[in-house]
Amino acid sequence: GNSVTQMEGPVTLSEEAFLTINCTYTATGYPSLFWYVQYPGEGLQLLLKATKADDKGSNKGFEATYRKETTSFHLEKGSVQVSDSAVYFCALSDPSNDYKLSFGAGTTVTVRA
Amino acid sequence: SQTIHQWPATLVQPVGSPLSLECTVEGTSNPNLYWYRQAAGRGLQLLFYSVGIGQISSEVPQNLSASRPQDRQFILSSKKLLLSDSGFYLCAWSGYGTSNTEAFFGQGTRLTVV
Numbered sequence: 511g512n513s514v515t516q517m518e519g520p521v522t523l524s525e526e527a528f529l530t531i532n533c534t535y536t537a538t539g540y541p542s543l544f545w546y547v548q549y550p551g552e553g554l555q556l557l558l559k560a561t562k563a564d565d566k567g568s569n570k571g572f573e574a575t576y577r578k579e580t581t582s583f584h585l586e587k588g589s590v591q592v593s594d595s596a597v598y599f600c601a602l603s604d605p606s607n608d609y610k611l612s613f614g615a616g617t618t619v620t621v622r623a
Numbered sequence: 624s625q626t627i628h629q630w631p632a633t634l635v636q637p638v639g640s641p642l643s644l645e646c647t648v649e650g651t652s653n654p655n656l657y658w659y660r661q662a663a664g665r666g667l668q669l670l671f672y673s674v675g676i677g678q679i680s681s682e683v684p685q686n687l688s689a690s691r692p693q694d695r696q697f698i699l700s701s702k703k704l705l706l707s708d709s710g711f712y713l714c715a716w717s718g719y720g721t722s723n724t725e726a727f728f729g730q731g732t733r734l735t736v737v
Contacts, residue, residue, distance in 0.1 A: 615666035
């Protein structure tokens with residue numbers, strides 16, 4: 511079956527620090543990959559996505575590259591802000607499994623001023 | 624454009640009472656629909672998944688049930704709530720067989736069972 515494993519948190523950083531959240535996956539088909547962000551008290555929002563190998567998704571200074579050879583989709587941001595404090599979820603959608611979504615456990619990121 | 628509505632936003636219910644949470648999607652057809660639960664400080668737990676009307680997959684055994692009476696309506700129910708049912712419930716939809724298969728989430732329902 512499909513699964514997503516992401517770095518456990520919580521992660522605490524200072525403003526302007528570099529952020530990496532690791533995500534690896536297993537899938538039976540060729541999945542699309544996503545990062546979602548959840549701000550306190552809210553639902554999840556799509557942050558970025560990549561639909562095929564070597565694609566790079568980017569948004570709000572965040573980037574992630576679909577690496578088929580390492581089955582990874584690590585999230586990075588070069589200089590975080592306090593407003594980036596949130597829970598980040600890695601996810602996949604597998605066309606060989608009715609496009610069913612699978613989520614990682616989430617990583618809580620806190621950025622301090 | 625597509626929108627998803629989930630209600631109520633907050634709910635406080637006594638133990639043993641029934642539950643009905645509703646989710647509707649607009650602007651798309653034949654979506655995949657999901658119910659997730661998120662306990663405080665925890666990740667997302669997939670509860671139910673539906674690929675079509677009347678087609679419900681239960682991911683976790685529990686005292687909750689789901690129904691999809693219409694293509695874009697997804698209902699989460701319980702006959703008798705337990706304290707352990709407290710949590711943040713999220714409805715989501717995603718496309719099927721298209722290039723846009725990411726999920727779009729409702730704003731969530733915070734359920735407190737007392």
